[in-house]
Amino acid sequence: MRHGYQRSMDGIGRFLLLVALSGAVFTVAPEFGGGDARAAHWGDPNPLGITPTPPKTNPLLGARFFVDEEWGLANRAQRACRTSRCSKAMGLIASQPETKRFGTWNVDPGLLTRQYLDRANEADPSTVPLLATYGLTHAHCGNYSDSLGAVARYRAWYRSFAAGIGAHRAVVFADMDGLITMGCLSRQGRIRRYAELSYAMRLLTALPHTVVYLDGGAADADTAAHTASELVASGGLLGQGFFVNSTHYDWTTRELVYAQAVARRLPAGRHFVVSTSVNGRGPLVPRNRVRDGNEVRCNPSGRGLGPRPTTTTGFLGADAFAWIGNPGRSTGVCHPGEPGTGVFWNTLAVSLAEKADFRVLGPSRFKPARSR
DSSP states (O other): OOOTTSOOOOHHHHHHHHHHHHHHHHHHOGGGGSSOSOTTOTTOSOTTOOSSOOOTTOTTTTOOBOOOTTTOHHHHHHHTOOSHHHHHHHHHHHTSOOEEEEETTOSOHHHHHHHHHHHHHHHOTTSBOEEEEEOOOOOSOSSBOOOHHHHHHHHHHHHHHHHHHTTSOEEEEEOTTTTTTGGGBOHHHHHHHHHHHHHHHHHHHTSTTEEEEEEOOOTTTSOHHHHHHHHHHTTGGGSSEEEEOTTOOOOHHHHHHHHHHHHHTSSTTOEEEEEOTTOTTOOOOOSOHHHHOSSOOSSOTTOOOOSOOBSOOOBTTEEEEEOOSOTTBOOSOOSTTOOOTTOBOHHHHHHHHHTOOOSOOOOTTOOOOBOO
């Protein structure tokens, strides 16, 4: 049984929509069938300027990701710690690259993004910042659709965000939960979501020194075949590939198997990034999966940090492991006394750090292919 927000798309309508949209995607970039995964940067085989030059299949290989030692979420929390236990836990999180998240709550994303990237470049110009966007405005399922005004605001937000990046180097994880929640939408809502995501991908992949991945959901939320078709319809082929598990706690090996299955269903060269920030202990599976879904996602207890961010994963198609989900951020007021959505919560961060397991783990039945 999948989560309530998972796919309810009408078969015939979805087929006709994908036929129409996939033709447009392939017309824009027929070269996507080749082996060069970085189709967005035709003239630059090394958009991030990494030394030595990485292989064409993985533009992230060898990159050092920016660690925000001044204003990172855990860094700021560590300075306020009053116990050695707190300080040790925060230090563990703070030592790893944080993915800076921007969303619809940012009124001027261009200014904030530019300021962040300027500061990162000044602090350590040899590193590459990680950025993520979150653009959902609906909180629940139920045949939702963005209005035309909402579509216009979405486009304006992304124009500002892209302008803020400009010529800076960056890796962008576009629209966390953007595809995984498609089943919450009406038919009109899905058509508009496809158009919104495609618009964002065109803007971001036009930037000269940016590598872009689009949301690819999670293994316990959808099938690989359906995710692949959604990526095609949403402009996912314009970028380097897709990312998985950004808001889930699923096992690393299961997500690798799922992502590899998605990639096999896309034109050659599509790669992916696995978010491993909170999956060191895997998901907390509810007793009643029919009623409560495949995993508890609202501040589940007993979870731990997962594999550290790296560009040398050792797994086929996996450009990197990254902490796309910020460990320590509350998912919401899941129980009385817990902080609201997005608030960094020391109690949660300490628990995640103390239960960390940085190994690539998962049930034995999940056997992802290793790099050749």
